[in-house]
Amino acid sequence: MRRVEHIMGLPISVDLRDGDAALAERAFDWLREADARFSPFKPDSEVSRLDRGELTRDELTPDLVEVLSLCDWYEQSTGGAFTARVPGRGLDPCAVVKGWAVQRAADVLREGGATSFCVNAGGDVVTAGEPEPGKPWRVGVRHPDLADQLSVVLGVRDGAVATSALYERGQHILDGRTGQPVTGILSVTVFSDDLAIADTTATAAFALGRDGIEWAAEQEDCEIFIVDEDRRVYSSPGLPVHIC
Amino acid sequence: MKRAIPVLALSVAGLVPVWIYSPGAAHEGEINEAAAAPPAQTQQQTTAPRTTAPQTTGSAPKATGAAPKTTQQQTTQQQAQNRTVPGPAVNTSEGTVQVQVTLQGTKIVDVKALRAPNSNPTRMALPLLRESALKAQSADIDTVSGATATSEGYKQSLQAAIDGAQ
Numbered sequence: 001m002r003r004v005e006h007i008m009g010l011p012i013s014v015d016l017r018d019g020d021a022a023l024a025e026r027a028f029d030w031l032r033e034a035d036a037r038f039s040p041f042k043p044d045s046e047v048s049r050l051d052r053g054e055l056t057r058d059e060l061t062p063d064l065v066e067v068l069s070l071c072d073w074y075e076q077s078t079g080g081a082f083t084a085r086v087p088g089r090g091l092d093p094c095a096v097v098k099g100w101a102v103q104r105a106a107d108v109l110r111e112g113g114a115t116s117f118c119v120n121a122g123g124d125v126v127t128a129g130e131p132e133p134g135k136p137w138r139v140g141v142r143h144p145d146l147a148d149q150l151s152v153v154l155g156v157r158d159g160a161v162a163t164s165a166l167y168e169r170g171q172h173i174l175d176g177r178t179g180q181p182v183t184g185i186l187s188v189t190v191f192s193d194d195l196a197i198a199d200t201t202a203t204a205a206f207a208l209g210r211d212g213i214e215w216a217a218e219q220e221d222c223e224i225f226i227v228d229e230d231r232r233v234y235s236s237p238g239l240p241v242h243i244c
Numbered sequence: 245m246k247r248a249i250p251v252l253a254l255s256v257a258g259l260v261p262v263w264i265y266s267p268g269a270a271h272e273g274e275i276n277e278a279a280a281a282p283p284a285q286t287q288q289q290t291t292a293p294r295t296t297a298p299q300t301t302g303s304a305p306k307a308t309g310a311a312p313k314t315t316q317q318q319t320t321q322q323q324a325q326n327r328t329v330p331g332p333a334v335n336t337s338e339g340t341v342q343v344q345v346t347l348q349g350t351k352i353v354d355v356k357a358l359r360a361p362n363s364n365p366t367r368m369a370l371p372l373l374r375e376s377a378l379k380a381q382s383a384d385i386d387t388v389s390g391a392t393a394t395s396e397g398y399k400q401s402l403q404a405a406i407d408g409a410q
Contacts, residue, residue, distance in 0.1 A: 004407050011398040013407050015387070120403055123390045131386055140383065140402070142390025148402060149380040150388075163389040189389060217373050224373075231378040237354040244383040 007031045008039070008098060010122035012105075017131060019114035026112060027105040027119070034101035038067065040092045051091040070096045070196065074204045075176070078215065082204035083176030099124055099162060099199025106195070124162040126195045138242050142167070144186040144227050151187070151233070152225055155242030160195035164188045164202035173206055184210035189225040191239060197222065330358055343372075 001021055004013045005028050012031060014024045039045045046064050049055045060068075071084040071093050084093040098121065106119050106126040116129035118137050127137040136155035143149040144165055154161055165187035166173065172181040188205045192198040201219050205212030205226070213234050216224045223236040235241075326346050333342040346354035355372045388403040398404050 118387050120387045125387055125389050138385040140385035140388045142388055143380050146380050153383050161389045227378050233376045233378050234373040
């Protein structure tokens with residue numbers, strides 16, 4: 001079965017090959033809960049209450065502590081290019097919450113007994129098992145210039161693929177160190193075991209601009225596919241490229 | 245120096261066909277990846293001390309600790325046909341650098357450092373990347389990775405076409 005819901009401002013597709021609608025609904029329920037608890041745009045969320053000083057660090061749920069520690073780790077690792085606290089704006093851990101919450105939605109499916117599925121949340125993907133015996137999930141990476149073309153296809157069984165890119169006019173990602181829009185890179189794709197890691201690594205690498213190429217390559221358990229402004233591709237030897 | 249290793253690796257790689265096999269012993273205090281890992285391994289577990297990303301285990305059970313099977317299978321297939329060629333040791337201002345290239349036929353499938361000075365800048369540069377020109381392709385796929393941040397963007401996206409097709 002396949003369903004698409006719009007949650008956290010994202011189109012989220014669940015392609016479940018061996019589970020029922022009730023199981024998919026549990027995964028969507030978790031995502032709605034994560035949105036309610038961690039959205040900086042909802043005044044009564046835990047994130048908003050922390051930001052207003054209504055909660056201390058000691059009063060936070062373990063989930064938010066985990067999200068914030070991920071934010072802190074990537075902020076330190078990128079020298080502040082990636083940040084959940086842009087000056088002049090409130091706490092915004094969305095860049096971590098998205099991948100983290102979708103990974104956990106995939107965990108909900110697994111715990112419910114599903115062994116073959118693909119979850120795609122706004123272009124960030126978690127897969128399990130195989131769509132057909134002997135075949136991996138074929139995850140196409142969008143071409144940065146051509147919306148209906150791919151730049152590479154990955155063959156993934158149990159894994160996560162995240163892409164950070166600017167395709168749509170007027171979008172921008174700011175470098176947390178300068179407050180200026182990032183230049184130098186068109187698209188960063190990261191393959192890892194876990195979407196929280198893949199997604200945050202992709203976003204953080206993008207925020208670093210050109211320096212993000214080497215930075216991402218150094219990240220443990222991550223394979224990368226990066227397109228720079230000159231349309232050069234940088235890819236890790238371990239990237240699971242699917243030969244079509 | 246930070247960029248010198250990948251550049252060096254790639255230019256050395258171009259000379260592969262004329263190389264003669266002459267492995268050099270690693271010096272003490274230097275990174276010797278070949279000694280630490282089987283030479284034909286194409287996984288990227290290469291660099292010496294690296295920071296470890298936090299694990300997101302938390303209260304939810306970890307989905308799977310297993311490495312992706314695709315990569316493992318590819319590695320096994322490649323091991324049968326791969327051959328590794330060590331490059332010459334090159335003296336640089338930071339110390340001696342030597343890379344090893346793994347070939348599948350005439351195609352370079354991996355480049356790793358046999359020897360690299362154990363100083364910060366070069367150590368950080370060691371995960372080697374392949375460089376190529378961007379190509380466009382269309383293919384049968386199950387899903388698309390690539391931001392469709394807005395509803396409008398999603399409506400026009402490949403992923404929407406895939407979702408609608410089933």
